[in-house]
Amino acid sequence: MAENIRIEVKDVNFYYGKKSALQNVSMDIKKNKITAIIGPSGCGKSTLIRLFNRMNELIPNTRLEGRINLDGKNIYSSKIDVVEVRRRIGMVFQKPNPFPKSIFENVAYGLRVNGIKERKYIAAKVEKSLKNAAIWEEVKDRLSDNALGLSGGQQQRLCIARALAVEPEVLLMDEPCSALDPTSTRKIEELILDLKKKYTIVIVTHNMQQAARIADYTAFFMLGDLIEYDVTDKIFTRPSKKVTEDYITGRFG
């Protein structure tokens, strides 16, 4: 295995019941890089990244074929501790899903369930995570308010802060900016670029400019097939497939 590969996807097929959502997908996600996943709605982007932290197995009647390795080890092997895998791989879900708890407790949740008790440390970590997610200024005076009272965009950033607080090695982000204004989006993009020094990031996005701006690699999916995967520059300037070009230039999808 090459040193610089964090996640290896090998011959993956995935089914919801009888319906196939991914076919024969193989790709390597590089360490300390940002990988963007693009493609039309329903092409399997969420399905793919939810396989990386074993979220799909919570859905009944799903089936996976093939392997997914994290640092060379198959995360679906029976010897692997799934809790440990999920601790190392953070996720920002497509739909913001804050807990019905206070803003503070939402961000502290991951620390608490991982056994951290020290109040000062938790408070500092919560503040830093909220700052990184560009929401601190808006919520600093109402940390004990219920998170469900936040706007959609605020909830989205809160969920980013919540994922950051536990310092995962890999961060999976499913359209993290879909409900954000340009300023917040720019801040989150800056954050992502900054995080890549320490972490590996996979981001699903419908925003072509965003993929072009921040991603090192881009993968284009259609109907569950990986059509093209390459360095971002190449995908956006000289794609090797006609469909890719049609998609990124907005001719369909």
Next chain:
Amino acid sequence: MRKIVSQRIGFSFLFLLLLITLLFLGTIIYFIAAKGVGAISWQFLTQSPKNAMTSGGVAPAIVGTFYLVLGAIVFSFPLGLASAIYLCEYSPKSYIINIIRISINNLAGVPSVVFGLFGLAVFVKFFGFGVSILSGALTLGIMVLPQIISASQEALLAVPQSYREASFALGATPWKTIKKAVIPPALPGILTGVILSVGRVAGETAPIIFTAATLYKRGYPNSIFSEVMALPYHIYGLMTEGTHPVQQKEIAYGCAFVLLILVLSVSFLAIVIRQRQRRKNG
């Protein structure tokens, strides 16, 4: 236009049915209150029966009902919640689990006198607990177990899957996820179920006739192996036995009134708890 008219008629009809329901409810409450309130006094609530139950109070029955309810809930709440958690959160969605679920729901429909006979055979006789608070509380507890399990299951199933996903994704174990992400939002529903069971336990007569209740007892029970007086059974006794039907009837209505007030205040408490929790959960 036609649509609006038929809608109006539909709604008026539903409203009428609601009124009828409320009327029945109101009549019951009014009837019990009117007949029972005369018997209520400080003495009635704090003293033991006197003169072959033609005067004095019903305090031992109130206390007995309290013990039975407490015992039944202490027994059935943890057991019911644990079962519901297992059925909803841990167990594989298999055929057998489905059968268990259906069986539990069916148990809820078993007549309470059957539970009474079961309690007599198992707790009173087989385990040798005798006619006692313990036997009665266990019998009542088993009777409401299905109700507590169903209410808890419903509450757990109503928790959005996205809370579980968020918790797992942060590296929480299944147990921590249940404890910190699933139970808190389900708690109002669970507690509502429990409190409604309290009402049922307090009012049932059949399960305690053979297992716990006695018509007259001097003083208060001193251990869980004592037999007790209980409000519903006391009412039953006053109306069917004894030699002074007129005085006894008045006391019986007094008991009914006390029981009604107890059950209503417990239900009211359920509503308050649920509202408060709901506000907390947004």
